[in-house]
Amino acid sequence: MHLLTIGAILGLFFVYLIRRPLQHLMVTAPRRSLEEAFVPAIQEDPFEQLTPREREVAELVQTGMKNLEISAKLNITETTLRVHLRRIYRKLGIQGRSNLRDFNAL
Template sequence: MTINIVAADSHPIVLMALENLLSSEPDLHLSALCTNGAQCLDAVREHTPDILIIDIAMSEMDGFEVLRRLADQNPSIRVVLFTASVDEHQLKQAMRLGVAGIVLKCMAPSFLVQCLRKVVAGGQWFEKVSSGRALASMLKREDGLRQVSGILTSREIELTRLVSDGLGNRDIADRLHISEGTVKVHLHRIYRKLGLKNRIALGCFAREIGLV
């Protein structure tokens, strides 16, 4: 079976490398090379590929915006992110958008070929080092949020995050549209509930459980 592929990346040298790599694989057919999001959307409409290889960082619209637009246009397409790195936020977006594989550009070319074959067969392929770190961070954050949600209110959690970001009481008050005195009341309650003494300890606590 021939696997029909469209590839999108803002860097022509990357597309050239992909073309050279895939042309040596008899079951992989590269139908189109695209340098921006608009071209990618047109190519998918024209070729109806089995797999889309796309970078996150794209000109005009990023890879995630392309995938959001493709959700209605071609929901059956399998997507592989071929990118320089992936962080926790990007991993979350990829999962929400149904990305089937992630391969980093620093990896051996053979990994991309293996990924494509696994993905078209219905499997998933996530690069372990970077994706693993992002996934671990995401899970830690979600576990920390569950832990603290049983102690603090949603407003207190929001305020804790702002304190951890280094905002002072006045800035927090402006951000939340409350008085500075109300901020102090909230902080006093948070310190009491968590058994902490000051905002430095609160920031350390928030970072330790992955809340920020």
């Protein structure tokens, strides 16, 4: 009997703990109209999501420059350049330098 009481108290305590975060989500969640839900989103230029430096790196890669050349031209280390490239690949949804070279949005 005591185990059942303790279980019920713990259950109520758990509900109390998760209620506040769930209320916050429900109150702050943006509501969309039916029109917004069914109208397809306008296609944006994928390069708009890149920072100016990432755009600069992408343009230099597309011209065929190697990492060492790009890092010397931009006065950054090759490690920093590799970080920029990884972020570019992730944001554009591509894998590797050859795909970036072939990416024709620039």
